[in-house]
Amino acid sequence: xxxxxxxxALTQASRGAKKIKEPRxxxxxxxxxNKKPRLIPIEILYDxxxxxxxxxxxxxxxLALWSGTVYEGFQSGVSQGLFxxxxxxxxxxxxxxxAEGTWLPADMIAKKSAKKPVSAEPRGLNDxxxxxxxxxxATAEQPxxxxxxxxxxxxxxxPQPPSATSAPPATPSxxxPQPATTSAAAAPxxxxxxxxxxxxxxxxxxxxxxxxLEPLPSAEASAxxxxxxxxxxxxxxxxxxxxxxxxxxPAISDADGPDPQSYKYDMKPxxxxxxxxxxxxxxxxxxxxRAKQLSAATTPSSEPTHKPGQRAKSAASHPPQPVFxxxxxxxxxxxxSNEPVLIVTAAARLPQSPKAxxxxxxxxxxxxxxxxxxxxxxxxxxxxxxxxxxxxxVLPQMKFIDAVDADGDGRGELxxxxxxxxxxxxxxxxxxxxxxxxxxxGAPGT
Numbered sequence: 001x002x003x004x005x006x007x008x009a010l011t012q013a014s015r016g017a018k019k020i021k022e023p024r025x026x027x028x029x030x031x032x033x034n035k036k037p038r039l040i041p042i043e044i045l046y047d048x049x050x051x052x053x054x055x056x057x058x059x060x061x062x063l064a065l066w067s068g069t070v071y072e073g074f075q076s077g078v079s080q081g082l083f084x085x086x087x088x089x090x091x092x093x094x095x096x097x098x099a100e101g102t103w104l105p106a107d108m109i110a111k112k113s114a115k116k117p118v119s120a121e122p123r124g125l126n127d128x129x130x131x132x133x134x135x136x137x138a139t140a141e142q143p144x145x146x147x148x149x150x151x152x153x154x155x156x157x158x159p160q161p162p163s164a165t166s167a168p169p170a171t172p173s174x175x176x177p178q179p180a181t182t183s184a185a186a187a188p189x190x191x192x193x194x195x196x197x198x199x200x201x202x203x204x205x206x207x208x209x210x211x212x213l214e215p216l217p218s219a220e221a222s223a224x225x226x227x228x229x230x231x232x233x234x235x236x237x238x239x240x241x242x243x244x245x246x247x248x249x250p251a252i253s254d255a256d257g258p259d260p261q262s263y264k265y266d267m268k269p270x271x272x273x274x275x276x277x278x279x280x281x282x283x284x285x286x287x288x289x290r291a292k293q294l295s296a297a298t299t300p301s302s303e304p305t306h307k308p309g310q311r312a313k314s315a316a317s318h319p320p321q322p323v324f325x326x327x328x329x330x331x332x333x334x335x336x337s338n339e340p341v342l343i344v345t346a347a348a349r350l351p352q353s354p355k356a357x358x359x360x361x362x363x364x365x366x367x368x369x370x371x372x373x374x375x376x377x378x379x380x381x382x383x384x385x386x387x388x389x390x391x392x393x394v395l396p397q398m399k400f401i402d403a404v405d406a407d408g409d410g411r412g413e414l415x416x417x418x419x420x421x422x423x424x425x426x427x428x429x430x431x432x433x434x435x436x437x438x439x440x441x442g443a444p445g446t
Contacts, residue, residue, distance in 0.1 A: 021046075021047070021256070021408075022202065022203070022254065022255045022256055023044050023045065023046040023063070023202075023203055023254075024044070024045045024046075024252065024253070024254040024257060024406075024407070024408050025041065025043070025044045025045075025053055025063075025064045025069075025071070025203050025252070025253040025254070026042045026043050026044075026045075026053070026250065026251070026252060026404065026406050026415075026428070027039045027040055027041050027042055027053065027064065027071055027099075027250070027251045027252075027253070028040045028042060028248055028249070028250055028251065028401065028415075028426070029071070029073050029083060029103075029248070029249040029250070029251050030246040030247070030248060031246060031247040031248075031249070032246055036100075036103075037083060037101065037103045037249075038098055038099065038100060039065070039071060039083060039085065039098070039099040039100075039101060039251060040096075040097075040098060040099075041053030041054045041062060041064040041065060041097055041099070042415075042426045042428075042440070042442065043406070043426070043428065043440045043442070044056045044063070044064055045406065045407055045408070050428075050439060050440040052442060052443065054095075054096060054097045058097075060090075061088045061097075062088075062097055063203065064203065064253070065085055065088035065097055065099040066085065066088075066203070067085055067086055067087065067088075068084065068085065069084070069085045069203050069204065069253055070082055070083070070084050070085075070203075070204045070253060071083040071084075071085070071204075071251035071252065071253045072204075072251060072252055072253070072260075073249040073250070073251045074249070074250055074251070074252060074260060074402075074404055074405075075249055075250075075402060076262060076263050076264045076332065076402060076403055077260055077261050077262045077263040077264070077403065077404070077405065077412060078260065078262050078264075079106050079260050080105065080106055080249055081103055081104050081105040081106045081108075081109065082103070082104045082109065083101050083102070083103050083104075083251055084101050084102050084104075085099045085100075085101045086100055086101045086102060087099065087100045087101070088100075094423070094445045095445070096445045202255065203253040203254070203255065204253045204254055204255045248401055248402070249402075250401065250402050250404040250415055252404070252405070254408060257405075257408050258405070258408055258409070258410045260405075261336075261410065263332045263333060263334055263403040263412040264331070264332065264333070265331040265332055265333040265340040265341075267331065267340075272329075272331070275329075275331065275340070275342055275373070275379075276329045276344070278371075278379050279329065279342050279343075279344045279369055279371050279379070280324060280327070280344060280346075282369050282371060282379075282381055282384070283322075283324070283344055283346060283348070283367045283369045283384075284321060284322050284324075284348075286367055286369060286384045286386045287322045287348045287350065287365050287367055287386055288319055288320065288322070288350070289386075290365060290386040290387075290388070291320075291350050291363075291365070294363070294388075320350050320351055321351070322348040322349065322350055322365070323348065323349050323350075323351070324346045324347070324348050325346065325347045325348070325349075326345075326346055326347045327344065327345075327346040328344065328345045328346070328400075329342070329343070329344050330342070330343045330344075330400070330403075331343075332403045332412060334403060334411055334412035334413070334414075334431060335411050335412075338375070339372060339373060339374055339375060340372070340373050341370065341371075341372050341382070341414075341431055342370070342371045342372070342373065342379075343368070343369070343370050343371075343400050343414070344367075344368070344369050345367070345368045345399065345400050346367055347364055347365065347366055347367075348364070348365040348366075348367055349363070349364055349365065350365075363388040363389065363390060364388060364389050365386055365387070365388050366386070366387050366388065366389070366397045367384070367385070367386045368383075368384070368385045368386075368397075368398045368399070368400060368416075369381065369383070369384045369385075370382040370383040370384070370414070370431075370436065372431065372434060380434045381434070382431060382434050382435060382436055383429075383435075383436045385397070385398040392419070392420050392421050393420060393421040393422070396418045396419055396420035397418070397419045397420070398416045398417075398418055398419075398427075399416060399417045399418075399419055400414065400415075400416055401415040401416060401417055402415055403415070406428045406439060406440070407439065411430075413428050413429060413430050413431075413439060414428070414429045414430075414431065414436070415427075415428055416428075416429065418442075418444070420444065422444045423444040423445045424444065424445065425441070425442035425443055425444045425445065426440070426442040427440065427441050427442065428440040
């Protein structure tokens, strides 16, 4: 009986073994004025754990930036194209990695696919010329045409005496380089690829790029620089990346990921304006609360406060209304539940009062509010972040980038860039109920 139970036990143990998924990397594509993309590695999810993509398996180049790794860019869950890494460079000051590569937009991929139609049925299936016949290659029994035609008879007077017009030395001199060319083509390459660990995790890889791996060129440099100035080249790409505003597209590299789906919440223009107004009202409350907090911190304790009366009632009935600029409103259906997640980011200023402390009114507030509308149409505040230009060292600004499937479960997460005086870092949040849960928190860098 033991000989029968043992294989069963082994089968059950093999079925219950945990299957480790391939790593899933998240990066951010930056498109500058020259439309040339650069990739910033953010995080890698492997075996249920999140790692910093700029440091994971760095020997010395991180795994996320190995040459030939393919990333697919997404905007609100919709594919925008493919990015193939061709080179990587580390900033010596901040230790931040940046990758260069080739970008193939989605429309060009569709055109290439359309140029190669695939027949739905085998060729010759509907031919009426009779039953299918195998086409065999010519055998030795079949007569073959002569490879060279027979030479005509040469008359006796045909011998060619040496003359000045003929150039017999030209033939050996022209044929002399052929052996060198043949030997050069047949010579094996001297460089060999380093041995790879067969058990190492791999990202989505593509065909190697046709051009060789080379350092990242600066967007401002139009002519090649001499090799003697190579020590100053590493800082050029990072300086060029900050010179102009970038178009940001999240990118995913996963060898076995889910099918992409759109996270955009479609609604009518009137409904969008109503939701935008409601979320801006929540943002106005957050700005006023922040301004009140700063006023209380800057007001001397010896200053007498007004007595409760008509002034307090009028201030409560007519609170100052912030003036919003650079308003960006986004709506997503992250879990396909028809419950939109609303995000608004804006800059705000409060109107200055001649009798009040002028310091908070001079500040420019930076506000980010995330809200969720339930199935009954009620709006719930999920997250708020309000800071100002003078206190970024204490309270960082949260810049929203886009919704992206960071863990590959088909649901969307929210990608933010946290900006402070110490630098910037990326944060990935998941919306659970009326709260945001941080899945990944990067280290600040520049």
